Amino acid sequence: MLARALGRFVVRSFWSTAMAVLGIALGVMSVVSVHIVTAEVASELEALTPREFADLTHFLHQDDLSADEYFELRARWHRGAYPDIEFLTPVIDEPAVIDGQSVRVLGLDLIGGGFTRLDFTSGTADPRGVWVDDTLAGRLDLNVNGSIEAPDVVLADIGVAQQLLGWPADRLSYVATRIRDPIQEVKDYGEHLLPGLGAGWPETRPEVDLDDTWRLLSAQQQNPASQFGKSVLFNLSALAMLGVLVAWFLIYQVAVAWLRRLWPTLERFHLLGVGMTVLVSSFVLTLVTLALVAGVIGTYLGEWLAEWLFAQATGASGTDLAVNGWVLLKAFGSALFVAVGGGCWAVWRRNDTTRTYAWLTWFAALILVGLTIWGVVSAETGLAGAFLSIATLSVISMLIVRPWLEWSRRRAGWLKGPLLWVLGFRETVWHPGDLTVAIGGLGLAVATAIGVGLMVDSFRADFDRFLTQRLSYEVVVEGPKDALRVFSHDRARDNAETQVYREGEIRVGGVPTELRVADLNVFEAARYGHDGVLSASTVLVSEQLARTASLEAGDSFTVAGVTSRVAGVFPGFGDIAPRLVVDESHPLAMRATEVDSIALRHMDAGERARAGVAYPDLRFIEQTTMRDQALATFDQTFVITGILITIALLVAGIGIYVATTSLRLNRMASARLLTSMGVSSSENLGIDLARAAGTAGAALGIALPLGILFGWILCRVINPRAFGWTVELALNPAPVLEPLGWGLLAALLAGVVRFGSNEESQTAG
């Protein structure tokens, strides 16, 4: 009978039920789609390094590492000097050109190292052979034993690798280790649930008592490219959670509204002898059923959205992305969490109306403020700390909504104006319990939109300036190395304004770094914001390199036996790896042998056409084209972000709708009274509008300061921690006003539109 009563109730409030299901489904959709996309990207990132490297957590570096130094370390390890080190192996890891192919030569101790995944011991394997991926196999004149997934990597035994590089038998690149981490398993599960989470963990230095000669780098530090990618994923995953968070507010809203209407029925059952626990659990179970339905819908929508997003982001269409157990766990987990959490919380709040928790609220707010500041100020908390700050700020603003509405209610008499507007406007603050959560949800969604919008806008402005600085040549020439070499040779004879860029790879403090060599005259140096020329002993470093190697302008450092002074630090937006720029006269210049590209200060259209014919293999790219392409890529990067925010706004709009529907229950008597006083239906619509405007005002009042704070954290805290560059926060009106406009529109629509006839007049039967 109870089940029937609940069932009938759900059917009767069809529209708010349907809206709730849609809202949760949208939240689930955002989580699922982002999970699928990020998991796919994460697995592509992982494939960049051979799987044999996956277990290694840290790397030990020394300049000109010799085998003797390695054996000494190993002997001490055997004697128990480093109990936390589980595994130790020497590595050769160097860039090289073999048979005209730029490759990365990876040498591992395949015989003694315990790399069981490689088919090394079987009869077909030649100890002198190598492992490469299938595309590379055909291009190398080497004895290929088998295939690996990592592109452009030549994997071999150490001895073979040394021969390929022309190195003596006692020279090594570095030592790889696996250091015990007590929470490694937790981290692994975390990574499954939230691809990219690894980038969010604060960097902890393991307690290993090494000599000063060794430099210890974590896998993240050693491999900034994958770190970079993971940071992007982490950012996206964190943003996708917003949809679920707002969905949580929504279901809580629904639970509150239903409870109010259902309570008399439940009490009747209670009087008839049904236990309160049974009643409450049936109520929560009803919500759970809805959540499951929403979960199924959300998963399907999410899978579809993921494929679409993936196609948007990568340009590859028709990719079949897998829905695995983790996705389902996350979809239904978040849906259930939302339903059970929201339902129980609503019941608890209902039964606990007498007590006030003012002191507890203030206490909690104080602690949260502390956490926020800690996350922002302390760089050691990493990306996770920065997101913690965003989360705590959101909770603080949620905590503030209700006291703020109550405060406004006490001052409601001050509001003057046309009485119908006044009465509608005041309704916003009249039932704080009904609107608090919806207002908070909308505020949060809009704040995120503002924050991200400000960040993207500021970033774009910085990026634009950066492009202006960098794109000072009229034409850039790209193409095959030999063709470039020929062109540069021909060109250098008749034009002094030709810049030839050479590129190589080098380790700075163990971190793989891109080495760029050019004629660093005044014109070229200006591209990096440097005034003057570079000498044979000065270099320019990118912001990322400055960060990873702890360098500042004026510092001196030694790399490959060459000591240089940092003449300046330049921004490297979009750089995946750290960069080092030197002049041709610098001793390190000989490390960069490959011509990468050629830039021409002047080249008119006619010349370009002729050059196009003379050098058919080369591409002559105008700087305006480069700029457009760069900006287009930039905008494409933020497509996913925009969609996630739109979803959150939609869910928040639905939240306001549901809240308004329940509010109408409160206002039924007033509406009837107004009708008996001759207030027309259009005037009633005006009252609805006024109330919706009040709701929007409250939500946007929270969103504005919160959004600006979010923007600041994103630019000044998250960007440097995640990507190694700082973005100056520019407070332009457009990225602030646009989300406010959408929020207002959502609130007004949700406050005025009604589906179904008089749903609110029906009570539980």
Add this chain to the structure above:
Amino acid sequence: MTSEAKAPVVEGRGLGKTYRDGSQAVEVLRGVDVEVLAGRSLALTGPSGSGKSTLLNLFAGLISADTGELYFTADGQRHKWHLASQRERTRLRRRYIGYVHQFFNLIPTLTVLENVRLPGRLNVGNRLDARALELLAQFGLDDRAGAFPDVLSGGEQQRVAVARALLLEPPLLLADEPTGNLDAGNSNQVVELLFGAARESGVSLIIATHSETVAAQADDRLDLGG
């Protein structure tokens, strides 16, 4: 003026009303004839469920009768209430009818003064704002003007409702068991105000009540019996 004074403000013939809820039909009113002259008062009596409120709602034009004819005279014109459009009824009700309900008479988000001013604002702008304050003072409520209704006692709320209904000095005042929820003292006060206003300003009063003493004060009486 004299002819108008004699003309009935409300005139109903053969009024019938049946509520239908799915397959069930409840006939609440059948063949009711009623006439209220200007400046006179009529008490509607009868047990709970006999259709008093339904009849008042018919007079207010909030619902329409299934059978019969109903005329409402205001503004020197005799309106065919049973044929008037929703819009027309809303317009006339706003200007010419004051309605006091049994409970929930005040808009909770408006102050006492704003509640009383509301009919004025809806019809003539702020010209009656001062009058609203006078009425409140007259009813001994001027010190509550800035308060919101939820802090008022039941008696105070009903007096505010009466003040509001009288602000426009409408030709027709409807009261639906206005004292139903009040104790004897408050009840007398409210009834006094209503009948006093009817006598002084020539308002026609139709009041639904259970109370014999209230009914006895009216000029006429219509018992809906059962």
